[in-house]
Amino acid sequence: MASTAAGKQRIPEVAKVKNEAPAEVQITTEQLLREAKERELELLPPPPKQKITVKEELNDSKLRKKGDPKSAQW
Known part of the structure; x- marks a missing residue:
């Protein structure tokens, strides 16, 4: 969160959605x-x-x- 000069925290503004219609696909x-992943x-x-x-x-x-041979030995 962003803070102001007085030390109070302010809530960032929410981005406005331009197109609320569902996607075709x-x-x-x-x-x-x-x-x-692909x-x-x-x-x-390789x-x-x-x-x-x-x-x-x-x-x-x-x-x-x-790995490390020293740590591999018990």
């Missing part, structure tokens, strides 16, 4: 969320492909996927 929140997935680039040739690289890769 109705859409549900489920459709909105589904389409948003667009999000389209924008994500993960880079990595070729592991040495056993040390394989061990390093496993450690990275597993």
